[in-house]
Amino acid sequence: MTQSIGWGILATGRIAHTFARDLALVADADLVAVGSRDLDRASAFADEHGARSAHGSYDDLVADPAVDVIYVASPHALHLEHARLALESGKHVLCEKPLTLDVDEAEEMVRLARRHDRFLMEAMWTACHPVVRALRQRLAAGEFGTPRHLHAELGFRVDAPPEDRMLNPALGASALLDMGVYPLTFAHLMLGEAESLSATALLSEDGIDLDVAGTARHPGALATFTASMTSWSARRASIATDLGRIELTDFHHPPYATFTPYGEGGSNDAEDLGRPVRIEGLEPVVGRGYGNEIAEVGRCLRAGLKESPWVPLEQTLTLMRQMDTLRAEIGVHHPGSPGRGSAGFDPTA
Known part of the structure; x- marks a missing residue:
């Protein structure tokens, strides 16, 4: 890990703009690339926030050798897909909250991070505030x-x-x-x-x-x-x-x-x-406040940690189980995987 950490931003929605503005305030954190499914959107984002490279696909973004860690800023339902892409390309991941739509997907993302020996953290900046x-x-x-x-x-x-x-x-x-x-x-x-x-x-x-x-x-x-x-x-x-x-x-x-x-x-x-x-x-x-979570990711990467003690993965999984239980109780079921929302909340898990 070089002294300055190279960041890539995946997706260019509103929260990605807020994140990029705070990233510019963090020492030794550089926005080196941004990726969108639309090259014009990626280029406009890069121009606005000073990214060195703009990519018209997420595959190109995660293949960029200047990128150390990917910030996943896409909608919740796409988090696992995009984190998988980054992790399998050898990139560390900061994934916007909630980590996924349910605990089954969250556990899969954690397994992927551990299998590829990469850092993973949910972007729960409140815990870093x-x-x-x-x-x-x-x-x-x-x-x-x-x-x-x-x-x-x-x-x-x-x-x-x-x-x-x-x-x-x-x-x-x-x-x-x-x-x-x-x-x-x-x-x-x-x-x-x-x-x-x-x-x-x-x-x-x-x-x-x-x-x-x-x-x-x-x-x-x-x-x-x-x-x-x-x-x-x-x-x-x-x-x-x-x-x-x-x-x-x-x-x-x-x-x-x-x-x-x-x-x-x-x-x-x-x-x-x-x-x-x-x-x-x-x-x-x-x-x-995003700057504090960005600095925490940098601190963890320089220390060789694979998860943050401020936002530990087990804490993220516990909160996902809680939200699964609450959604089941109020009768909300998002379309997607057959097991979505089935894990329930077990405080001993």
């Missing part, structure tokens, strides 16, 4: 008391044609997969692995979940979450402990978190409050 990492570390150390309840919500109104990947069942459209994965991950990071989950949802005429509300029992704590493609969420998260309350005004892009202690024998009516404690990140946030 400096503020989230600092909060997780200090909460686990008992600094803010024992957590008893967590709530997180994420949603925005999707105004798009039916064929758009956000609304097309064949491409993995799902409020749970697109938005719900973030509060589920946040709860996992803060409270540990869920012991049981349940959800309810409002579905579209095409059978995709547009709005989801869920509950989970974690060791010694409860979590609730909402995800929406029809309304504007506050994007807030809070953690109630036996000593006070932690709040993130925007847990999706948190500038900081705040812990407010409550006095002994007080009440929850804004009396007997202690001085708020501001929880800063362990290091600066790079760009929108």
